[in-house]
Amino acid sequence: MTTSAAAEREIAFLHRLDGVRGEAVMVGTTAERMRQASFLDGRERFWSSETLQPLHLRHRSKQAASRFIFHVGFCGSTLLARLLDDGNCTLALKEPQCLADIASQREALRSGSAAAPLPAAIDHALDWLGACAWEGGVVVVKPTNWVNLIVADLCAPDRPVRAVFVSMERRAYLGAIFRGGRARIEFCMRLAGEVASLSASFHDLLASAIRSIADPLDQAARACAVLHAQQEALFDSAITANRWPADVKVSFADLLSDREAVLARVSRVLDLPPRHRDAAVPAIPHHAKDPSAGFAPEERAVEDAAIEAHHGARFDAALEWLERAGGSL
Numbered sequence: 001m002t003t004s005a006a007a008e009r010e011i012a013f014l015h016r017l018d019g020v021r022g023e024a025v026m027v028g029t030t031a032e033r034m035r036q037a038s039f040l041d042g043r044e045r046f047w048s049s050e051t052l053q054p055l056h057l058r059h060r061s062k063q064a065a066s067r068f069i070f071h072v073g074f075c076g077s078t079l080l081a082r083l084l085d086d087g088n089c090t091l092a093l094k095e096p097q098c099l100a101d102i103a104s105q106r107e108a109l110r111s112g113s114a115a116a117p118l119p120a121a122i123d124h125a126l127d128w129l130g131a132c133a134w135e136g137g138v139v140v141v142k143p144t145n146w147v148n149l150i151v152a153d154l155c156a157p158d159r160p161v162r163a164v165f166v167s168m169e170r171r172a173y174l175g176a177i178f179r180g181g182r183a184r185i186e187f188c189m190r191l192a193g194e195v196a197s198l199s200a201s202f203h204d205l206l207a208s209a210i211r212s213i214a215d216p217l218d219q220a221a222r223a224c225a226v227l228h229a230q231q232e233a234l235f236d237s238a239i240t241a242n243r244w245p246a247d248v249k250v251s252f253a254d255l256l257s258d259r260e261a262v263l264a265r266v267s268r269v270l271d272l273p274p275r276h277r278d279a280a281v282p283a284i285p286h287h288a289k290d291p292s293a294g295f296a297p298e299e300r301a302v303e304d305a306a307i308e309a310h311h312g313a314r315f316d317a318a319l320e321w322l323e324r325a326g327g328s329l
Contacts, residue, residue, distance in 0.1 A: 007032040007087070013047065014128035015040075017098040020108050022055040022115030024098075031091050031132065038078075039095040041144065057120050058127045065093075065130035065139045067270045068154065070238075071166035072231045073145040073188070074176035076252040080166060081142040083263055089137045089273035095144040098125045103149040122153055140270060148231050149194055155238040162270050163244075165235040168252035173228045174221055174315045179307050185220050192227040195234070202230050208325055221311070221318035229322060 008030050016025035027047030037046040069084075069092075071077035078094060085092035102109065102121050109118035116124070126141075133139045147154070155161050168176070177188050196206040209222035239248060248269055255262045 007035070009134070011132055012128075013132065014098045014125060015042070015047065015050070015096075017055065017101045017121060017125055019055065019102065019105050019116035019118075019121040020114040024053050024055045026051050026053055031134070034093060034132070035085055035087065035091065037094070039144075040093055041095045041097040041100065055115060055124070057116055057124050061127050061130075063130040063133070064123065064126040065141050066126070066159070066161050067138060067140045067272075068161065068163040069140060069142040069166060069266075070148060070151055070163055070235060071142070071145055072148075072168065072173065072228055073191075074173065074180070074184075075166050075168040076255045077142055077166045080164075080250070080255060080262070080266065081140065083259065084140055084266065084270075084272065090140060091132060091137060092140045092142060093129055093132065094142050096125075096129060096141065098128070099141070099143045099147045099150075099154075103147045106150055106153075118150070118153060122150070136273070138273060140272070145231065146191060146194075148234055149198065151234050151238050152241070155242060157242055161242075163238070164248050164250050164266050164269055165239065166250045166252065166255075167228075167232055167235070170225060170228050171315055171319060172252070174224055174318065175304060175307050175311075177224050178221075178311050179303055185224070188224050188227055189220060192223045192230075195227060195230050198234075205230070205326060209321070212321060212325075217311070218314055218317065221314045222321055225318045225322045 011029050011031060011034075013027050013029050013034070014024060015027045016023075018024070028049035029047040033046045033048075034040060037044055040046060069077050069081055081092040081094050084090055102118070102125060105114065105121075106118060108114045109116060109121055129141055130139055143154075155163060167173075177184050192206055196203045206223060206226050209226050210219050212222060213219060235249075238244075247265055250262060250266060
């Protein structure tokens, strides 16, 4: 099958998974439509047909997706996924909703009260995601950072997984969140609450962040600083459990300053096909999250300067508080 034919072949894609009710939403799509979509979480329609089906769990197979880009959010992971997707051998699946569904249902799936146990739900989803690759190609999955709630399960040492973990300097992370406005701040506050539920120490640190100051924006800055630290702690735990080397970590600053070096390293870590590793690094004329829009670094610099003027002191205070309260985790 030629590359163009493979890109246009009909694919049965697992879009939604309800492990509690035992249902799945399957959609008909193509690799090209998924490649062009900013995200595969339903914010934009990337499918031509849709059916609700009973959830018939599949066993873990050799085709299961096993290459991942985990990230703390707003740190260049979408850009990295687009750069890795060469339109030939590597297909990057950006934020498939089925994994976010599993992460949201994790407690019910773990409790045994659902139609599917957590490991079986993960196996089922990864099997369908891996099936999107055509012969000789591979799939790279870039989940939403909501999926960090189950990163330990996805990266369990008994799974044949390869992964990279993208993060950024903590102060820049706060700036990126506040630059996104109320919706992004609220999303991060919700995620911080979910991450805090993973351990007593996480819960106590987030509760302390909220109690430590009365102003809502100051609370948000401290909670988001905690979120960054705790996501990095989840990554470090997965890396340690698998005895992975330090080069599985990717920084946003390095991605911006030396794309070629970062892509070469990530391609090696993820064991991507040689045809991709030898390919030229594409230019980035568009916004990573919205290919229809241009990206102007000078405009981003103006936005960042405005955020710094309004919130810089708040960020400093949040980071100083976290250092005193136990930001090293």
